[in-house]
Amino acid sequence: MLIKTSEQGTLADVATHRLAHSIVTGELEQGQKLNEAELAERFGMGRGPLREALRHLEGMRLVTRVPNAGARVVVLDRKTLSDLYAVREALEGMACRIAATQMSDDEITQLRKLLDQHEAQIKKQGGKVYAQKEGDLDFHFLIARGSRNQMLMHMLGSEQYQLLRMCRYRTSRNAERTGPALQQHRQIVEALAQRDGELAEMLMRRHIQGAWRSISEMIDREEQIE
Amino acid sequence: MLIKTSEQGTLADVATHRLAHSIVTGELEQGQKLNEAELAERFGMGRGPLREALRHLEGMRLVTRVPNAGARVVVLDRKTLSDLYAVREALEGMACRIAATQMSDDEITQLRKLLDQHEAQIKKQGGKVYAQKEGDLDFHFLIARGSRNQMLMHMLGSEQYQLLRMCRYRTSRNAERTGPALQQHRQIVEALAQRDGELAEMLMRRHIQGAWRSISEMIDREEQIE
DNA sequence: TTTAACCATATTGTCGACAATATGGTTAAA
């Protein structure tokens, strides 16, 4: 999809993608120590490229590093996620507002098609929540692209995107929000089609607020179990 | 100030800071090729740490890299800066809104003191614009900190901060906006003191819009000269 | 028993050498 597993670039890029994938899917646990020698051997490369990959992932905030003490998978605690969603609300809201004036009709048609696919998927296989969630990220990415703002696209795409995916994998069992989410997506697209930036922004902000409430409650429940 | 030149950390960190400094001050020109061997020798280190530093700077968007073809200093063209200011408007506006409810009275006092210093500086030495501009960044950073949002602080601080500084150095000769900027800062602080988040956000957004207009005009003039 | 000093081991940090790729100019053919 939007992430290539084996890039044609340098080994450092390969390591970056493979590690990002492992972290996002939870194959590498939150807070887990990332041993350079071990990972390098697993990927069949030297420690040099791997260290460069770790620096890159540090910049993406998927790992945290302490000098001389190594790198660890980032821990998504309640505060971190709360901060992330607050920033996302501001940025995606802005993306919507601008996209309403900048997006082509073709792009809006594309959004509609994507939502049709989502709906079909939900009806057919209510259980397979995973694919739908990935599709949700596509939706947000298309809007970010519609803003024509490179910096915004990079922030929402390369950086936060990964954290979001990570968060979703953790909470992907619960499907309760797919219905209302789809309806909200439709409303947003209609606002974009009418070129109503203010409305589109407001709808997107509420959509993200709703998503945060849903995630927040889930964290509460998890904490109670522990 | 907020940037340490010689960190106590690893050589890669040292290289990161020195390169960031050189780029921001314009010592390294925009678009200039960054030769690994040459830089490594200048900094008295091997190419390993230097390459890690380049990856880090890539993440901060101070350099752009092409696989097998090396790294270059980022080019701040009109579109890039326009995108940057649009994102900043959203993020700093949000920071203000939250800071209005989260900042302590002490922090607001600190902001007032900072502005008093600025005013004194402007009166004493109208010419030394440079120091004042650095102070402006301190102002914005204090507000970001007041939002208590780590992600926001990181984005406005570590990442965009550097690009901003770079842009300012390029345009530091022109001092026309220091007067109105100070007054706008004062208004923002008063809104924060009254805990009026909505007003603080609106004032900050206008402040940044004004800054962008000023920079934009300057770019126009430069383009005409060339 | 508790604490601190110490030491062996594991891990990260750094370097220099070599391989792989890009660059820029030269030669030869059209």
Added chain:
DNA sequence: TTTAACCATATTGTCGACAATATGGTTAAA
């Protein structure tokens, strides 16, 4: 003269070895 193929050189990519630092357990003193 123009274009393409080629080659020498410069530069980036990668590795393995060694140095510097952190870690975790053991010993000895209080």
